[in-house]
Amino acid sequence: MSTPRFLTLPPGVREQRIETPVGTFAALEALPVSGVPERCPALLVPGYTGSKEDFIAIFQTLAQAGRRVVAIDMRGQFETEGPDDPAAYTCAALGEDIDQIAAVVGDGEPVHLVGHSFGGLVTREAVIGGATKLASYTLMSSGPAGITGPREKACRLMLRELPEVGLAHLWTHRLEPEAIVAGVPDEIVDFLRRRLFANSPTGLVSMAEEVLNAPDRLADLREVGVPILVLYGEHDDGWSPLTQAEMAESLDADIVVVPGALHSPAVEAPETTAHALTRFWNHAEQHPAHPA
Template sequence: MSRPSTFTPPPGARAHLLRTPRGEFAVIEAGTAVKGTVLLVPGFTGSKEDFIGLHEPLAEAGYRTVAVDGRGQYESPGDVDDEAPYAQVELARDLLAQAETVSDGSPVHLVGHSLGGQISRAALLLDASPFASLTLMSSGPAQISVGQQQRVKLLRDALAVMDMQQVWDAIQAMEAPEPEETQTGALDEGLDDRAELRRRWLATSPAQLIATGRQLCAEPDRVAELAAVTLPKHVLSGERDDTWPIPILDDMAVRLHAHRTIIRDAEHSPNTDQPKATADALIGFWDRIAR
């Protein structure tokens, strides 16, 4: 589960509902599109809050940012029982509608984290015209690693027989700190966000988690298709990743002829682990495109 540094939008940002031809989506928006607009797409169990640390530095560099909750994610409405609305092609069409709505007439820079990267890829393969560039952030070429597939299967099995509160309680029991760690206070800072994480979890659609979890475990390799699309591409990750190991991401970047960035001291979520370095890498990539 991604852990945003905060759930509070930074100064100058605003949370609102984005109305599109595909429905309403909760977003956090910041900045003015001096250089362009950026659409930020979160990953599995994530939300728009995963990008909170990026808004200020990107806005200062002249980029308008729009981070979105996908259908059934956190504050965006979605069916809780029916998995059909969460088919990858449907989520990709949602993303195209979001891009059309946020665009000021110019193509949009697209950033997809993890699952969000694979949905972004699917959207771009449907229609690349709304986009100025694609950044795949900690998002690999095909299905997730075997270890992560096992974790996702456990979650899907649990959601089939338990409600979201029961699954949350089970997750917390498995992640409970050791007694001596609790006594030293070493984990106090990490526990401060527990209430917000629980609220996000309970607001997320179980059907969305089941459907997208299945996608992550069965995603085919579509790198050759994506490489054939003429668009600037960027593969960004931390220096460690147990969802898609770094050599797999390195190879994907070569196959895509993509710019490659590795963020030091970051793992699967460089956007929350090292937001300033991640923002700098994104700005550098987009500014080079403009030049």
């Protein structure tokens, strides 16, 4: 496992492998540069076609608040291997993985769980299941059911084209040109290509179906006694800001709207996002819904 050259790891961040009873997961771990972690650890879960590197920009700020922070590649993502069985990539199956990873990261203590986009649909399965010992739960740029908006259209197009033309054609004729037009630097385009091709092909198809067709589970989530934060960019092009605001109200959750951000606040506004998470986590530890 190697971090791309341009993705320089901040001080206190290192590559890790998390061993669990259900497999080994590639991870990045951040620790305070000075002192020892004194607060509950955090586990960050990326979205569809994403990876642990999506959180690099917020690692150092989060860890310096006094906690261990871990981000993972889910099963079949980037540097975590996955099987060819489509059933391994349902939200329920991936949620069971999160249970196991959280148990290792927490080592018997509660964890702050964050799910970005599709990662939100996955992590809520672990939250609703009740096996994961939680200090808090954050839905970052995620929603109550299947994704909507422009990202829904892009996902449906990918799902249709993948079996027909293959990943190489999709990258060369659509995804790479889109990145270049958007002004993405060459070295990041190279990383995105290598990350995409490292994904499990079966996982890419199955996860796309899951993110498009996920059912609404807000009623189940409302029954969970854990502090919840809904955090999203003011210009989110996945689930609309209105949908996420209504979800937060339904869950009686805290809400943070990140100015200027779209669908990836941890990349687009890292300091604002990191400080919002730290503030929420600290408050959750001081005022737990269910004291340990």
